[in-house]
Amino acid sequence: MRQLYSVPEKKRIRVLVDTDAACEVDDPFAIAHALMSPKLDVKGILSEHFAQPDTEAASYREIENILALMGLAGQVPLYHGAEKPLASPDQWQECQAADAIIQEALKEDERPLMVLCQGAVTNLACALLKCPEIGSRLTCIWIGGSAYPEGGWEFNMNNDIHAANVLFASGTELWQVPKECYTSMQVGYAELLTKVAPCGKLGAYLCENLMAFGASPQGEWSPGESWVFGDSPAVGLALHTPLTGFEMREAPQVKDDCTYRLNTGLKPIRVWQQVNVRFILEDFFAKLQLWTQGE
Secondary structure, X not given: OOOOOOOOHHHOEEEEEEEOOOOOOOHHHHHHHHHHOOOEEEEEEXXXXXXXXXXXXXXXXXXXXXXXXXXXXXXOOEEOOOOOOOOEOOEOOOOHXXXXXXXXXXXXXXXXXXXXXXXXXXXXXXXXXXOHHXXXXXXXXXXXXXXXXXXXXXXXXXXXXXXXXXXXXXXXEEEEEOHHHHOOOEEEXXXXXXXXXXXXXXXXXXXXXXXXXXXXXXXXXXOOOXXXXXXXXXXXXXXXXXXXXXXXXXXXXXXXXOEEEOOOOOOEEEEEOOOOHHHHHHHHHHHHHHHOOOO
């Protein structure tokens, strides 16, 4: 796969990107960012549902679209995920995505493995239930949940609460990026039109798709001339992990209303309270310009 520049192999990390790419319009930016980053050895992209019929298939098609726009069709493994949320916290669904996670986690490779979860965590939960021993062999960065100590409704968590509880109770190292943190990734339309839209077919599509969604009934909740790149911290934290900006907390159990039950005795998790917004955005803008030069 094309590389913008070289990164020493010992500094690279293996990555699986798990994404509900058709849910709204920030996922495609994060997918492209991961694929353009030489540090990230993207071993596959996993399509995630968003708790509505046929949404996993729609996410799969959108991932295919992004790969085609980047000239990477057929070069990056793409796996179908579970089609719906878990029916119970101990009953997994067979799917390509879960098997891909298990296969990659069980490989003998000294480089760390990170699963970047940009939606519900159904695929990862299925993998953990099917093969619990992989829990200690990967790190999950999850865009999901609300701030502690109370928690509260949040889209990604609400789309599969059983899966969230499987992840919290597993042996997997977890970096959680709650809503109050990921919503800091605010980007204005004017910046997108000057830094993204001119960058070839990919940049034009990303910008047009976002602004069309924002103007549609589906995007009526948007503020009007900006968007939140809420999924991008998953990529940014994989690229550069700050020494501050997080706290260690005991993993909670999630109630039916997405609030937290604390004092569970579960593992410690890393909960991010702030991310380096400008680093993440500027890194994406620069890589997009380099990627599409001469197009």
